[in-house]
Amino acid sequence: MYRYILVLILLVATACKGGTSSASAASSNNAASRTALTAPSQGAQTAGSANQPSNTAGDLAGPTSTTNGGNESSAVTMANGPERRIAAIHDSPVALDARSNAPQGTPNPNRVPNEMGRIMVLEYHLITDHNGDYARERGQFRKDLELLYNRGYRPVNMSDVLDKKLNLPRGLSPVVFVFDDASPEQFRYINNNGKLEIDPTSGMGIWLDFRKTHPDWNNKAVYCLLSGASAGHNFFGDRGVQGQKSNWRFPKVKWLADNGFELCDHTLWHAQLNKYPDAFVQEQIARNALAIDSAVPGYKIRSMALPQGLWPKNRALASKGSWTNPKNGKTVSYDWPVVFEVAGGPMRSPYDPAFNPGMTPRIQVIGNAIEAMIDKLEKSGNMYISDGDPAVVAKR
Ligand SMILES: [Zn+2]
Numbered sequence: 001m002y003r004y005i006l007v008l009i010l011l012v013a014t015a016c017k018g019g020t021s022s023a024s025a026a027s028s029n030n031a032a033s034r035t036a037l038t039a040p041s042q043g044a045q046t047a048g049s050a051n052q053p054s055n056t057a058g059d060l061a062g063p064t065s066t067t068n069g070g071n072e073s074s075a076v077t078m079a080n081g082p083e084r085r086i087a088a089i090h091d092s093p094v095a096l097d098a099r100s101n102a103p104q105g106t107p108n109p110n111r112v113p114n115e116m117g118r119i120m121v122l123e124y125h126l127i128t129d130h131n132g133d134y135a136r137e138r139g140q141f142r143k144d145l146e147l148l149y150n151r152g153y154r155p156v157n158m159s160d161v162l163d164k165k166l167n168l169p170r171g172l173s174p175v176v177f178v179f180d181d182a183s184p185e186q187f188r189y190i191n192n193n194g195k196l197e198i199d200p201t202s203g204m205g206i207w208l209d210f211r212k213t214h215p216d217w218n219n220k221a222v223y224c225l226l227s228g229a230s231a232g233h234n235f236f237g238d239r240g241v242q243g244q245k246s247n248w249r250f251p252k253v254k255w256l257a258d259n260g261f262e263l264c265d266h267t268l269w270h271a272q273l274n275k276y277p278d279a280f281v282q283e284q285i286a287r288n289a290l291a292i293d294s295a296v297p298g299y300k301i302r303s304m305a306l307p308q309g310l311w312p313k314n315r316a317l318a319s320k321g322s323w324t325n326p327k328n329g330k331t332v333s334y335d336w337p338v339v340f341e342v343a344g345g346p347m348r349s350p351y352d353p354a355f356n357p358g359m360t361p362r363i364q365v366i367g368n369a370i371e372a373m374i375d376k377l378e379k380s381g382n383m384y385i386s387d388g389d390p391a392v393v394a395k396r
Contacts, residue, residue: 111171113387114396118346120373121176123362126185127203133366138206144370145210148175151374155220157262158303158338162357164350170388177221178340178362180266180305184237184244187252219260224305227291229269253295265289265304273312281312286323286332302336309342319358349384351393
């Protein structure tokens with residue numbers, strides 16, 4: 001049943017790699033050959049997103065004003081959430097321990113809680129031996145974690161944002177990691193004398209090692225999965241790609257869900273959704289959701305990432321649709337609030353009335369993009385900083 005899919009893979013062999021189509025697609029008509037994801041062209045990474053309006057793209061203008069205008073004592077009912085008091089806090093810098101010995105890069109002690117501010121959603125692809133538009137070198141990835149930790153960021157899941165459960169200590173900021181494409185570089189097993197272990201040189205290995213010395217760095221990150229793409233982009237590797245066995249696929253996905261990480265749909269084989277009819281779009285998304293459900297029965301997916309940021313012609317199908325399996329007549333439906341775009345800057349706070357998870361912008365981790373955005377957010381003052389009190393929404 002996958003043969004025709006493999007043919008189609010060859011036709012869309014650019015996969016994540018915006019626009020570099022594809023010597024490999026043209027050079028092979030062998031349905032069994034699995035096309036390597038080719039290197040991206042510079043500037044192609046935002047293909048498809050440039051013309052898409054984003055609710056949060058652009059400057060770091062403050063959140064849309066609520067009715068209280070910052071009045072300290074008034075209450076505001078937030079859409080889609082419990083009524084909470086929004087307190088203006090202007091006078092309470094965050095105390096941090098051992099400031100005198102603080103290494104360079106530690107959180108600014110004057111961080112004023114602001115739970116209406118922006119949140120970074122970081123977009124990663126390969127964690128590997130070089131840097132590129134779709135690749136982060138391993139040591140650099142580790143440095144990213146160090147940088148974020150030292151600047152006061154802690155990882156959260158997108159579901160925590162949706163549920164407004166960003167229960168961080170006072171003075172800290174949430175950051176959402178999103179890993180696209182389910183590559184073995186992100187999560188690889190090694191067979192150590194019959195015992196399966198997470199490869200310490202894979203992204204997950206680096207993450208877990210970082211946690212050993214940073215215990216408050218939680219296992220929170222969103223994995224936007226492919227379950228039938230080429231070159232091992234199939235639940236983190238199959239058919240011997242990078243030594244990964246096909247029967248390790250489901251255990252890896254299950255392990256993620258069991259260990260705090262969040263699963264996200266990235267289509268079956270990374271189809272450019274703008275090119276296909278509605279039924280095909282829904283099949284791409286629903287069949288991948290079905291595969292995730294096979295790995296983790298009953299798992300509730302709450303997000304999808306658009307391959308290359310390309311919206312289907314019928315945009316609503318990115319978040320809601322269905323597909324009926326012709327083999328058994330069973331219908332698979334999907335319905336989730338979050339659609340990740342490819343770029344666009346930091347997203348709005350879930351307490352911001354203009355928060356729109358259906359068009360969630362991300363920050364591509366290229367070069368010093370993280371540090372530059374942290375600096376920009378700090379300068380603007382419009383960054384989400386927790387007040388440590390889940391009952392109060394701190395407003396700067
Ligand atoms: Zn992708």
